[in-house]
Amino acid sequence: xxxxxxxxxxxxxxxxxxxxxxxxxxxxxxxxxxxxxxxxxxxxxxxxxxxxxxxxxxxxxxxxxxxxxxxxxxxxxxxxxxxxxxxxxxxxxxxxxxxxxxxxxxxxxxxxxxxxxxxxxxxxxxxxxxxxxxxxxxxxxxxxxxxxxxxxxxxxxxxxxxxxxxxxxxxxxxxxxxxxxxxxxxxxxxxxxxxxxxxxxxxxxxxxxxxxxxxxxxxxxxxxxxxxxxxxxxxxxxxxxxxxxxxxxxxxxxxxxxxxxxxxxxxxxxxxxxxxxxxxxxxxxxxxxxxxxxxxxxxxxxxxxxxxxxxxxxxxxxxxxxxxxxxxxxxxxxxxxxxxxxxxxxxxxxxxxxxxxxxxxxxxxxxxxxxxxxxxxxxxxxxxxxxxxxxxxxxxxxxxxxxxxxxxxxxxxxxxxxxxxxxxxxxxxxxxxxxxxxxxxxxxxxxxxxxxxxxxxxxxxxxxxxxxxxxxxxxxxxxxxxxxxxxxxxxxxxxxxxxxxxxxxxxxxxxxxxxxxxxxxxxxxxxxxxxxxxxxxxxxxxxxxxxxxxxxxxxxxxxxxxxxxxxxxxxxxxxxxxxxxxxxxxxxxxxxxxxxxxxxxxxxxxxxxxxxxxxxxxxxxxxxxxxxxxxxxxxxxxxxxxxxxxxxxxxxxxxxxxxxxxxxxxxxxxxxxxxxxxxxxxxxxxxxxxxxxxxxxxxxxxxxxxxxxxxxxxxxxxxxxxxxxxxxxxxxxxxxxxxxxxxxxxxxxxxxxxxxxxxxxxxxxxxxxxxxxxxxxxxxxxxx
Numbered sequence: 001x002x003x004x005x006x007x008x009x010x011x012x013x014x015x016x017x018x019x020x021x022x023x024x025x026x027x028x029x030x031x032x033x034x035x036x037x038x039x040x041x042x043x044x045x046x047x048x049x050x051x052x053x054x055x056x057x058x059x060x061x062x063x064x065x066x067x068x069x070x071x072x073x074x075x076x077x078x079x080x081x082x083x084x085x086x087x088x089x090x091x092x093x094x095x096x097x098x099x100x101x102x103x104x105x106x107x108x109x110x111x112x113x114x115x116x117x118x119x120x121x122x123x124x125x126x127x128x129x130x131x132x133x134x135x136x137x138x139x140x141x142x143x144x145x146x147x148x149x150x151x152x153x154x155x156x157x158x159x160x161x162x163x164x165x166x167x168x169x170x171x172x173x174x175x176x177x178x179x180x181x182x183x184x185x186x187x188x189x190x191x192x193x194x195x196x197x198x199x200x201x202x203x204x205x206x207x208x209x210x211x212x213x214x215x216x217x218x219x220x221x222x223x224x225x226x227x228x229x230x231x232x233x234x235x236x237x238x239x240x241x242x243x244x245x246x247x248x249x250x251x252x253x254x255x256x257x258x259x260x261x262x263x264x265x266x267x268x269x270x271x272x273x274x275x276x277x278x279x280x281x282x283x284x285x286x287x288x289x290x291x292x293x294x295x296x297x298x299x300x301x302x303x304x305x306x307x308x309x310x311x312x313x314x315x316x317x318x319x320x321x322x323x324x325x326x327x328x329x330x331x332x333x334x335x336x337x338x339x340x341x342x343x344x345x346x347x348x349x350x351x352x353x354x355x356x357x358x359x360x361x362x363x364x365x366x367x368x369x370x371x372x373x374x375x376x377x378x379x380x381x382x383x384x385x386x387x388x389x390x391x392x393x394x395x396x397x398x399x400x401x402x403x404x405x406x407x408x409x410x411x412x413x414x415x416x417x418x419x420x421x422x423x424x425x426x427x428x429x430x431x432x433x434x435x436x437x438x439x440x441x442x443x444x445x446x447x448x449x450x451x452x453x454x455x456x457x458x459x460x461x462x463x464x465x466x467x468x469x470x471x472x473x474x475x476x477x478x479x480x481x482x483x484x485x486x487x488x489x490x491x492x493x494x495x496x497x498x499x500x501x502x503x504x505x506x507x508x509x510x511x512x513x514x515x516x517x518x519x520x521x522x523x524x525x526x527x528x529x530x531x532x533x534x535x536x537x538x539x540x541x542x543x544x545x546x547x548x549x550x551x552x553x554x555x556x557x558x559x560x561x562x563x564x565x566x567x568x569x570x571x572x573x574x575x576x577x578x579x580x581x582x583x584x585x586x587x588x589x590x591x592x593x594x595x596x597x598x599x600x601x602x603x604x605x606x607x608x609x610x611x612x613x614x615x616x617x618x619x620x621x622x623x624x625x626x627x628x629x630x631x632x633x634x635x636x637x638x639x640x641x642x643x644x645x646x647x648x649x650x651x652x653x654x655x656x657x658x659x660x661x662x663x664x665x666x667x668x669x670x671x672x673x674x675x676x677x678x679x680x681x682x683x684x685x686x687x688x689x690x691x692x693x694x695x696x697x698x699x700x701x702x703x704x705x706x707x708x709x710x711x712x713x714x715x716x717x718x719x720x721x722x723x724x725x726x727x728x729x730x731x732x733x734x735x736x737x738x739x740x741x742x743x744x745x746x747x748x749x750x751x752x753x754x755x756x757x758x759x760x761x762x763x764x765x766x767x768x769x770x771x772x773x774x775x776x777x778x779x780x781x782x783x784x
Contacts, residue, residue, distance in 0.1 A: 251747035254777035256297040259784045263416065264299050266291060266686035268408050268427055272781040283431040286407040290685040294714035297777040299691045299721045301770065307726055311422040311633040311653060315393050317344040318420045327412040337388050338417060347421060349390050353448040353478040353518045358394035360515060365476055368511040369522050372444065372474060375399030379579040379675040382442045382468060385450025389418035389425050399579065401655065403677050416690040422633040424655050426679065427688045430461050433556055436680040439467045439549025440572040441672035448478040455495035458559040459503070463540055466503060466525060467549050471564045471572050475505065475523040483512060483519025502539060503561060504531035529564050550669065553662045553680050571669060579675045583647055584610065587673040597641055597665050606642055606670065613644035625765045626753050627728055632695045639664070639702040640678055643671035684710035691721045697729040704737045716744055723768050728753070731764040738762030
């Protein structure tokens with residue numbers, strides 16, 4: 001029957017009742033269609049849309065040109081940074097520094113487009129310029145499935161952000177409001193604005209100042225949700241090239257076969273060069289003689305080597321097997337230098353001139369000359385002939401930084417003992433050349449029976465100390481000529497009296513330490529040239545005006561004195577600020593008319609550099625690299641500039657050896673002026689330290705500079721030599737250099753803790769392993 005009725009309709013058979021019914025049905029249908037059209041359209045007049053709400057929910061967030069390289073993505077231990085930690089690595093952006101200052105230091109971890117989580121890909125990005133005023137006003141009235149999808153996406157995006165999984169969303173040009181509709185009207189719109197502000201503040205922590213604006217400008221040129229073929233092809237070619245260059249198998253290593261074995265120092269163990277010396281009367285055999293071709297082999301480890309003991313326990317004891325030498329204990333044990341105690345070498349804290357302890361001796365010096373004021377007026381000390389460096393080790397208790405040095409093997413492994421204890425020291429000798437420090441930088445120079453013949457050859461060696469000492473600084477001399485009456489001692493004392501008077505040094509104090517049974521003489525360098533001008537005889541002579549007192553790299557010693565600076569704007573005319581105020585304040589002699597290293601007026605350059613490294617240390621190095629900082633004591637900044645990194649780490653229980661390369665701007669006097677220390681060096685050569693000396697190395701754009709002028713692989717081998725097993729290196733450099741170094745370190749079986757890059761700049765953190773190659777390489781010039 002029903003079929004019959006419908007067949008009549010199709011045949012258009014009419015009846016009045018039936019027509020009425022059809023009319024009503026048709027009318028209702030049109031009404032429903034009209035209502036559906038009205039409710040489904042939310043486009044304001046004059047506004048056009050390119051995609052439907054359904055399609056918008058499937059849009060992908062535009063992929064930034066970011067790629068991440070991490071050797072530990074698969075597994076993440078407690079000390080290995082996770083993705084959120086990686087994100088923080090580039091909170092160390094240049095901030096107030098000019099762009100060329102850091103060569104792109106504002107970096108971020110880079111992720112491939114295909115690696116973005118699916119939920120994140122579905123989030124909607126709505127740009128402000130695509131919204132009309134009416135839409136913003138009425139956006140809260142939008143309802144329906146599209147709004148629900150957006151709400152879900154918003155929740156998912158927030159969760160991903162909290163977990164540190166959506167790295168792209170951290171860029172400052174992206175908005176916190178990613179949903180295209182708001183379900184709670186103006187109230188939710190206000191909350192979303194607050195969230196957007198909070199997200200922007202987080203972004204500003206990561207990309208402040210110039211770096212932020214650069215990223216914003218870059219984002220405006222992106223092509224919506226679509227990448228370009230040129231970009232995709234370029235990324236793929238770079239990825240293939242990077243993959244090829246990261247093949248560790250193309251690097252091979254051998255073990256250095258040398259007479260020095262595990263203690264090999266290339267520039268101090270060049271036996272061929274030493275044999276060719278005409279004389280050794282001025283300790284020429286203890287000076288640097290670097291091989292023409294530096295070694296690229298790896299130094300072996302001592303048998304039964306163990307991880308170094310943490311500071312401050314290391315000041316009292318170290319593992320015997322790490323430095324298995326007992327000669328010094330046999331020779332100096334009665335003076336409490338070092339003793340063998342089971343599996344340890346112990347250090348009671350004594351010395352030749354202070355067998356009853358360094359702290360008593362240190363306090364005795366200040367009691368003799370209160371103006372010394374350890375840790376206030378006197379901050380940076382040079383200790384000549386340091387022994388095992390107990391004097392410098394206990395001066396840390398007085399907030400004093402001591403540069404200790406002694407010749408290699410003069411007392412077996414003395415400097416090596418010092419470094420293993422966590423006390424700064426280098427292997428050096430007062431021979432025929434100037435020490436590698438600027439002039440007029442040390443507050444105090446100390447010699448406790450250091451066996452240096454100060455009085456001979458016109459006082460040439462004492463005049464070298466005069467070069468290094470600040471005007472008004474003190475020379476503290478504790479030796480037998482001060483207090484003994486043997487014929488030789490009396491002769492030396494009389495010669496020293498005559499020499500120091502001719503040098504215009506004032507005798508401030510000569511006192512007897514009854515507990516240690518020694519005498520101490522304290523001299524003060526003059527603050528003006530008045531005494532020099534009043535001398536009846538120009539002996540020692542004044543140096544030529546053309547003689548630069550800060551020229552110190554392979555410069556022969558001269559028996560002359562440099563004039564005291566008198567102009568108020570000249571370095572050395574005033575004593576530095578009291579410590580610790582001097583750390584943060586730009587030196588008085590840095591003029592605003594002079595251009596700093598980064599292109600700004602020098603004082604502004606100094607301040608910007610300090611702020612930059614404070615931000616780096618706080619936001620990146622301390623939190624995101626997985627470094628166990630209590631195990632870090634000896635640190636080297638291989639390219640220090642103003643010493644900003646060391647200054648930023650001042651509150652930490654570490655010390656930093658700041659290196660200024662000889663072809664870099666000479667900022668080492670600035671480092672000393674702020675109460676830190678460092679040394680000149682040429683990284684084409686080996687550093688004057690024992691193997692396994694440092695817990696952490698830091699290299700900011702050093703390797704890219706070295707590869708242009710000398711052996712890149714030799715520098716890598718040198719890094720391996722001076723870094724302790726399980727020690728870390730932090731490298732900031734160009735991405736191609738980072739890529740190559742990552743492959744090299746992997747070939748040495750190092751642990752890559754972090755490797756991130758962006759905009760051709762990268763950050764690498766690696767941990768040295770205990771692996772050593774089996775094959776050996778004979779280093780002929782280092783074999784006896």
